[in-house]
Amino acid sequence: MSPRFRRCGDGAVLVEVGGAAEVLALYDTLAADPPPGVTDILPAARTLLVRFEPPADRGSVESAVLNARPAPGRRAAAGEVTVPVVYDGADLTDVAGLTGMSEREVVEAHTGTLWTVAFSGFAPGFAYLVGGNPRLRVPRRTESRVRVPAGAVALAAGFSAVYPRESPGGWRLIGRTELTVWDVAADPPALLRPGARVRFVEAGRG
Template sequence: MRVLPCGDQALLVETESLEEALGLYRSLRRESPPGVTDLVPAARTVLLRLGPAADPALVERDLRTRDMTAAAHEQGPLVRVPVHYDGEDLREVADLTGLPVREVVRLHTGCEWTVAFGGFAPGFAYLTGGPRELRVPRRAESRTRVPAGAVGLAGEFSGVYPRSSPGGWQLIGRTDLAVWREDRDPPALLRPGARVRFEEVRPS
């Protein structure tokens, strides 16, 4: 790993993989060095925000002695997300993967995803742990408007759009579950470390 100063009150840890970043984040969330006030995970990094009394050298020493593999497999809370699998790109995803549409749905609902990190927009969670068969590229052209609740795929990730916004992910379904509500504490339903199971809503 590489530990880099980030301004006067933060350290940025660069890791070799997403799994290593997740392991470090979970380890730090369980027990942070003195003076660490916030953690921000990403695909290959973890940002540590430091309070005024923190000693960056001591924090870095703590980071380099951590066993991240032990924390990598800790399980967070389970969130069930009901999905109507009628997305605009569902057929395109089936064509890209060479799978029948029903197999795409079966694979998406048949595994447990994990929230790796948030980004792009408040409440947008990057979910990892899905089957390799569902790894598809982003759309060649982004949409100017993706509705709130749209469920998509891009690369190794799945995600739920928390609000209407532009977006380039392959849309395979939609959920009525509010993954972001400003009147909720915390507002984001899908937070790093949480486990996610997508469940198909069958037409009535």
């Protein structure tokens, strides 16, 4: 769909597009070469918030969005992160049943695809990862857990994620990692930032 624009005060424009793939493509293009005056670009599931200051204005930002053309091989400087995982999650058996795969096949499907951080939300450092094997698309649990431990690796509705800290959660847990994905003392504090590629590897199998 063509982008739709909504004014957000005097210094931001909310860009509405068709879905996470379009958001990510637009984010990659704008973040790799930000238009003059753009100070921040915040992706979400179907929107991109673009903050700006002079010399930019709403018109120039909207023009930049409309003229954005992804360049092959060009990505925002978010890098690639390897996440080692012990696949012993409480919902691994359920995920296998829902997908019609064995538990080993679930692990192989999760590690066999390079994921991408589409956006962050829910909690600081909680990254929504897209681009995984489509067979891993499973619904959220019907009842959320009161406590999900930090480092839990989970699936829900086509996304994967690593819980950055202990919190309630309704995603299906397939494993755990000791990697710290949110550290307020780090710069930046979030390890998994929009545009980053994420490769899950089974711990002990490199």
